[in-house]
Amino acid sequence: MQATDIANPDYFHKVVDCQWACPAHTPVPEYIRLIAAGRYTDAYMINWRSNVFPGVLGRTCDRPCEPACRRGRVEKAPVAICRLKRVAADKKDDVRAYLPKPAKQHNGKRVALIGAGPASLTVARDLLPLGYQVTIYEQDPKAGGMIRSQIPRFRLPESVIDEEVGYILGLEPELRLGRRVDSLKAVLAEGYDAVFVGCGAPRGRDLEISGRKEAAANIHIGIDWLSSVSFGHVGKIGKRVIVLGGGNTAMDCCRTSRRLGGSDVKVVVRSGFEEMKASPWEKEDAMHEDIPILNYMVPKAFLHKNGRLTGMSFEKVRAEYDTKGRRNLVPTGEPDVTIECDDVLVAVGQENAFPWIERDIGIEFDKWNMPKVDAATMQSTLPKVLFGGDAAFGPKNIIWAVAHGHEAAVSIDRMCAGLNPSQRPAPAVTVMSQKMGIHEWSYDNDVSNDARYKVPLRPKAEALGDIKLEVELGFDARLGFAEAARCLNCDVQTVFSASACIECDACVDICPMDCITFAANGEEKDLRARLTAPALNPTQDIYLQTGLKTGRVMAKDEDVCLHCGLCAERCPTGAWDMQKYLLHTTQAGHACRSSR
Secondary structure, eight states: OOOOOTTSHHHHHHHSHHHHHSTTOOOHHHHHHHHHTTOHHHHHHHHHHHHSOHHHHHHHOOOTHHHHOTHHHHSSSOOOHHHHHHHHHHHOOOOGGGSOOOOSSOOSOEEEEESOSHHHHHHHHHHGGGTOEEEEEESSSSSOTHHHHTSOTTTSOHHHHHHHHHHHHTTOOEEEETOOOOOHHHHHTTOOSEEEEOOOOOEEOOOOOBTTTTTGGGEEEHHHHHHHHHTTSOOOOOSEEEEEOSSHHHHHHHHHHHHTTOSEEEEEOSSOGGGOSSOHHHHHHHHHTTOOEEOSEEEEEEEEETTEEEEEEEEEEEEEEOTTOOEEEEEOOOOOEEEEOSEEEEOSOEEOOOTTSOTTSSOOBOTTSOBOOOTTTOBOSSTTEEEOTHHHHSSOOHHHHHHHHHHHHHHHHHHHTTOOTTSOOOOEEEEEEOBSSSSOBSSOOOOOOOOOOOOOBOOHHHHHTOTTSOSBOOOOHHHHHHHHTTOOOTTEEEEEOGGGOOOOOHHHHHOTTOOEEEEOOOOHHHHHHHSSSOOOOTTSOEEEEOOOTTSOEEEEETTTOOOOOHHHHHOSSOOEEEEEEEEEOOOSSGGGGSOO
């Protein structure tokens, strides 16, 4: 194997698994340490730079960081990264003094944002302080997009939305609220230097089966219904409710129904429970509220009498897999199941709808009627028109929309400066030794043995009685500190200097994970098998350094290293050091106008 090039910004970034997995690359261990120190405002601002909506995401994020968490590889449960983000948001001081101010003068460039959701608001946040004139078109009466319209208030209070959206609106974009865009050609005719489309995936899929038209009055498209609830147009539902679908929207629909009068609410899905797209915690929350989830049932017909919905019939199926592992649902032969109901909420997926984008303006669409978008620059085939969030690649989570917004803002800034947007500037990286004396560190490297802490919930009866009452109460300062202490400080890297090593193997002896080995070099597959503890996860790198006097190499398995620092504490010559690696992704501004 070749020696590891730790000067490559991506190497240690990848070792910080949570930050690597976060689409916006938020410096997770850095802000968790600040929470443990009670520095909530500082922790919030680190979040705000990367993910823009810490209070919103601390309640609603799909948590791609948590499955990647190193803690989940050495024990069952990862650190509650998402809920710690909320701790910083809930306990911070007034942050307005730390936020950017509106630009004192414009730079002469005008940008239109279509939709006021998280992707567009991120673009606005990044460009407005630089002097861009930003105009936001939004069909709803308030900014926020799906954050405001589709996430129930019992999960995300409106005050949190107003606060964090307000930080961006305070940068003074031109708002055209209640303004539906019916023609992209008309927007382009206004002479904008760039147009960003962040309108989301606004159309819920329907279910065209027998009885759909006859019983239409009591069959509702899930995302439209949630939006109507959010804006106060719907305030009740029948007692018996069927929710069709297995995603997070279906979980929001069923839990909202319980609060609007549904005493008998059932979720029905085609797939198995484990195959549902809903996040595990979303399913747990629904079941906690006494909502059963019925699996392997395919809708056959809406049942009705005298023009009124009376129930649904379902075919029972089972999963069979072919030789390539592809799943097929086949009938079990059992009798159809009939479930009586008063209302049905259809939450079987979302799709993009672009009837307002003329097909003769230079934007190419694929066979699924989605725009062809460059995944790096977010540009369409008409370069001055960019897409992001659900509008670009279909429904995902808020954090993906934020990441797309940052990348689009970089592209717009470079494009308006006459530079090539496809040349993406390198991130800012700092690496700092944590030495505080010979064998002491500036961070707490003691590994907590605590199991993951549960977030306190409001009593069920109380929660179900008010649709605006937040269910999760969040960690208090004590629980927040205890959960933060579970973080393994993966951004504090073990950095090895071969020239200082005397090959005494003291680090090998003290390592609690047996992840350090001094051995003869070889091909990676061979070397992985010869380590003190074989490195069986090929997706995690081997940190390898050459230059030892005996000709051996130092090989460390990054997969299970706890970053506990015992190797550096034990080393008699200081060949090991603990160095904090801090990466900030490039955002629009002066830094983004230099190429790699």
